[in-house]
Amino acid sequence: MSDYPVEVRGLETRFGQTWVHRGIDLAVPAGEVVALVGGSGSGKTTLLRQMVGLMRPTAGDVSLFGEPLFAGSRAEQLERRRRFGMLFQHGALFSALSVFANVAFPLREIGITDEAMLRDLVRLKLAMVELDADVALRMPAELSGGMVKRVALARALALEPELLLLDEPTAGLDPDRSSGFVRLIRALHRALGLTVVLVTHDLDTLAALASRVAVLTDGRILAFGPLGEIIKVQDPFIERFFHSDRAQAALARGRGMG
Numbered sequence: 001m002s003d004y005p006v007e008v009r010g011l012e013t014r015f016g017q018t019w020v021h022r023g024i025d026l027a028v029p030a031g032e033v034v035a036l037v038g039g040s041g042s043g044k045t046t047l048l049r050q051m052v053g054l055m056r057p058t059a060g061d062v063s064l065f066g067e068p069l070f071a072g073s074r075a076e077q078l079e080r081r082r083r084f085g086m087l088f089q090h091g092a093l094f095s096a097l098s099v100f101a102n103v104a105f106p107l108r109e110i111g112i113t114d115e116a117m118l119r120d121l122v123r124l125k126l127a128m129v130e131l132d133a134d135v136a137l138r139m140p141a142e143l144s145g146g147m148v149k150r151v152a153l154a155r156a157l158a159l160e161p162e163l164l165l166l167d168e169p170t171a172g173l174d175p176d177r178s179s180g181f182v183r184l185i186r187a188l189h190r191a192l193g194l195t196v197v198l199v200t201h202d203l204d205t206l207a208a209l210a211s212r213v214a215v216l217t218d219g220r221i222l223a224f225g226p227l228g229e230i231i232k233v234q235d236p237f238i239e240r241f242f243h244s245d246r247a248q249a250a251l252a253r254g255r256g257m258g
Contacts, residue, residue, distance in 0.1 A: 004066070005030055005163045005195045006051050011060030013046060020046055021057065022219030033189060033196040033209050038216030039237060044199040045089075045167055047216070051197065052084055052165060053077075064163070082110065084163035085156030089171055091148040093140040099126075099151050100136035106158045125154040130184060146177040150184070157188070164189075166198035170205045182208045203242075203250035227251075 006028040013021040020043040028034045036044045049055040051062055053069050062069040064080055071077075093102050103122045112118060123133045129150040140148060149169065156164060169185065170178040182205055189196055189209075200206050206213065206227070213230045215222045215238065223233045231242045241247060 003030055004028060005064060006197060007061075007063040007066075008047070008051065009061045009063075011047070011050065011057045011062065013043060013050070014058045019219055021060075024060065024216075024219075024221055026214055026221055026224065028195060028197055029212070030195050031193060032211045033198070034212045034214060035206050035210035036197065036199045036214050036216060037201065037206065037241065039241075042216040043219070044216055048165055048167055048197065048199050052086060053081070082159050083161055084165060085159065085161040086165040087149070087152050087156045087167065087169060089168040091140075091152035093148060093152055093155075095140050097140075098136065099138050099140070099143070102140070102151060103136070103155045103158055106155065110159065121158070122154075125158055126151075128157060128188065129154045145172050146181065149173065149181055153184075153188075157192075160192075162193075162195060164194045164196045166196065166200075168199055168201070170200070170202050178202070178204065185209060203247055204253045207251045207253075207255045 004027040006026070008024050008026045011021050011024040013019070020041070024047065036047060038044050046055060050057050052064070053062075065083060067080060069080070072080075094105070097105070100119075100122050103125050104118050107118060107121055112121070122136055126133060126135060131147065131150050131154070135143075135147065135151070140151070143151065166185070170181055173181060185196070186209060188194065196209070198205075198209065210227060212225060213227050214224045215230060215233075217235070217237045222235060222237070223230050231238065242251070
């Protein structure tokens with residue numbers, strides 16, 4: 001793996017006359033968990049999607065695993081994309097497909113057709129996210145919010161990626177399910193040696209997971225480093241986001257997770 005599985009250089013994003021990013025530079029070190037935080041409209045999720053080619057920036061460059069995101073033939077680009085998985089905020093499961101078919105989908109896409117092998121692989125992926133094999137028979141509408149997240153995570157891990165991207169992974173979960181999901185991500189990160197990039201506004205999740213934090217304000221990365229260093233930066237956003245009594249209590253809870 002590259003020392004920096006994700007590198008963003010000079011990235012700019014404009015929607016109409018509105019600038020969202022004005023020169024983003026960020027290199028995500030291998031094996032770390034990097035959290036993207038910022039105010040509403042700061043472009044966190046947009047940046048996450050641009051990192052994996054779901055959106056194109058107005059200008060600038062994105063590299064994955066040391067190679068330009070869109071470099072090479074279509075086959076080479078597809079091979080590069082198989083090295084990451086993404087968990088969308090609301091799971092983005094295919095509502096007309098069973099849990100089994102959802103998790104098997106990326107496996108079928110790479111050409112696995114043996115049904116016995118698919119059953120074994122899906123069972124393995126569900127076990128990795130602490131779900132019983134019989135969940136495979138259910139439809140997404142029959143799942144709780146926490147189970148939807150876990151099934152979506154199983155699908156994101158189907159191709160054994162090196163890089164995992166998470167968009168608001170604990171959004172919509174109650175505190176107990178949120179803590180359980182955070183512990184699961186921590187365990188998977190350690191066991192699989194993943195590099196993780198996540199967007200979150202939840203300080204409990206941030207404190208529990210992130211080894212580094214990137215703060216987006218005014219279209220740029222204001223600060224990037226360990227949480228202990230970030231909270232010392234003198235800036236109005238950081239003061240509001242990290243230093244209120246409520247924020248301090250959340251950070252304390254997050255440090256106790258896992």
